[in-house]
Amino acid sequence: MVQRLRWLEAISGTVPIVLTYAYFPALIAEPVATIAKLTPFVLLSTVIPLFASGAPPANILYSVAVSSTLGTALLYTVAVLFGAPVTVLFSETAGLSLHCALTSLLPALTYTRPPTLDRLQRPHALTEWADGSYGYIIGTLAGAYAGCIPIPLDWDRPWQRWPVTVYTGACIGLALGTISEALYDLYTIRSKPKTAKPSSKAKTN
Numbered sequence: 402m403v404q405r406l407r408w409l410e411a412i413s414g415t416v417p418i419v420l421t422y423a424y425f426p427a428l429i430a431e432p433v434a435t436i437a438k439l440t441p442f443v444l445l446s447t448v449i450p451l452f453a454s455g456a457p458p459a460n461i462l463y464s465v466a467v468s469s470t471l472g473t474a475l476l477y478t479v480a481v482l483f484g485a486p487v488t489v490l491f492s493e494t495a496g497l498s499l500h501c502a503l504t505s506l507l508p509a510l511t512y513t514r515p516p517t518l519d520r521l522q523r524p525h526a527l528t529e530w531a532d533g534s535y536g537y538i539i540g541t542l543a544g545a546y547a548g549c550i551p552i553p554l555d556w557d558r559p560w561q562r563w564p565v566t567v568y569t570g571a572c573i574g575l576a577l578g579t580i581s582e583a584l585y586d587l588y589t590i591r592s593k594p595k596t597a598k599p600s601s602k603a604k605t606n
Contacts, residue, residue, distance in 0.1 A: 407583035409450045410508075410536065414579030416446035417504065418572040428568065429560050436496035436568065444503050451511045464510035465503075472502035472510075483549070490563055497545075497564040497571075504575050505541040509534040536582030537575065544574015 420439050421428065428435040444465070451461050476498040481487055485494045512534045548570020552561055560566065 404583075404586055406450060406454055407579075407586045409453055411576075411579045411583040413446040413450050414504075414536070414540070415576045417443050417500075418569075418576045421569055421572045425560075425569075428565055429562065432562070432565060432568070433492045433496055436493075436500060440496070440499060440503070443500060444507075447503055447507055451508065454512070456511050461511055464507050468502045468506040468510055469499060472506040473499045476501050476506075483546075486563065493564050497568050500568060501541050501545055501571055504571065505534075505538045508537040536578035536580075538578075540574040540576070540578015540581070541571050542574070544577070545571040547574065 417439070420442055424435050424439060427438075448461060448465070451464075452458070473495065477485075477494055480494055480498055545567050548567035551566045552563065554561070
């Protein structure tokens with residue numbers, strides 16, 4: 402069940418980068434309008450695995466509301482602190498922040514279990530606390546950060562405008578993060594030693 406969910410997350414995680422590739426010329430020409438057009442599909446591809454995980458629908462809707470409002474405001478502030486324009490290109494930065502909030506904070510809020518004292522005392526407390534959301538969080542945010550690299554280079558390419566490379570990097574990172582998490586779970590499941598079943602002779606004795 403868990404492995405199937407991870408592969409569903411990996412497949413859903415590739416949807417944003419496929420859409421970005423298809424709409425890349427439009428993203429360069431009109432980033433605000435294109436991001437707004439792609440956002441509903443990004444949201445849909447994110448919530449499908451959440452519903453498949455068995456999470457309560459009320460919890461998912463709550464996570465959508467929080468991530469799209471407070472989460473977007475938080476990531477907008479982080480983007481400004483990392484050098485995003487402050488007085489101009491507000492809509493571009495807001496669209497980027499909303500995208501990153503939906504692909505990182507939304508799964509984290511849905512999957513994250515409250516870090517109670519009893520859970521924090523367990524050997525793998527951090528893994529249990531945010532199980533299932535590492536690929537989303539690390540992939541999206543690391544990809545967005547890597548997407549900043551081409552912007553200051555003196556290439557004078559139209560795709561270097563804000564926030565095309567950062568948005569694309571976040572999409573690539575999301576795909577790599579969810580696929581990596583699925584492969585890691587597959588590796589850990591297969592590497593676990595199989596318990597030998599008791600033989601029928603042992604049962605009779």
